[in-house]
Amino acid sequence: MEEARLAADRKKAAAAKAHLVLIDETGLFLNPLVKRSWAKVGKTPVLAADGGHRDKVSAIGAVAVSPTDRRLGFYFATEPNGFFTADKVVGFLRDVLKHLRGNVVVVWDRGSNHRGPAIRDFLARNRRLRLEMLPPWAPELNPVEAVWSWLKYGELANFVPDDTGHLDDEVIERLIELKFNP
Numbered sequence: 001m002e003e004a005r006l007a008a009d010r011k012k013a014a015a016a017k018a019h020l021v022l023i024d025e026t027g028l029f030l031n032p033l034v035k036r037s038w039a040k041v042g043k044t045p046v047l048a049a050d051g052g053h054r055d056k057v058s059a060i061g062a063v064a065v066s067p068t069d070r071r072l073g074f075y076f077a078t079e080p081n082g083f084f085t086a087d088k089v090v091g092f093l094r095d096v097l098k099h100l101r102g103n104v105v106v107v108w109d110r111g112s113n114h115r116g117p118a119i120r121d122f123l124a125r126n127r128r129l130r131l132e133m134l135p136p137w138a139p140e141l142n143p144v145e146a147v148w149s150w151l152k153y154g155e156l157a158n159f160v161p162d163d164t165g166h167l168d169d170e171v172i173e174r175l176i177e178l179k180f181n182p
Helices: 010-015 086-099 118-123 144-155 164-180
Strands: 019-029 055-066 072-082 104-108 129-133
Touching: 010 055, 019 072, 055 144, 055 164, 086 104, 086 118, 086 129, 086 164, 118 129, 144 164
Parallel strands: 019 104, 104 129
Antiparallel strands: 019 055, 055 072
16 A cells, blocks of 8 residues: 555644544444344344334544553443434534644545535644544454444344434443443
8 A cells, every 4th residue: 555545644644733533433323233143043033123224323522542652542422313424524623623632633534524615614623633544445443343343233233223213322332331340
């Protein structure tokens, strides 16, 4: 890979005494993510889902590494029945910046909601914030992907919510547990 296309080295963030923040989004649908489970012989578990809903809860998460003591922080937001537009991503960035002092380097993928006038305007007003892009198709470089995998394939596997409000409540509950027990 070309070195110029990769996100800045973490040493640069350390040298600038900047928080390193990795951000990613995901969507969780009402239909359960079916995973193998244990059951008595002849008693196949049945998940009572209608199979037709495309309703979802969108989530955005950020893993932050402090510049001096390398302490981890996790920040997140959810959007039931919606998705994170550039304006909503700016709102999330604004909330994350309230919690972090000093310079911040944000590393994220090349999603369309990470570009555009709203993002450029926000960057122009926030000189302590710098953005870096991950290389295309490299989810293994972003630790937030592991959070989404843990949530979808572990915590909420085979979970059938009543509606998006119920799913949102469960997502928030699990992410709060993670935040305080990384």
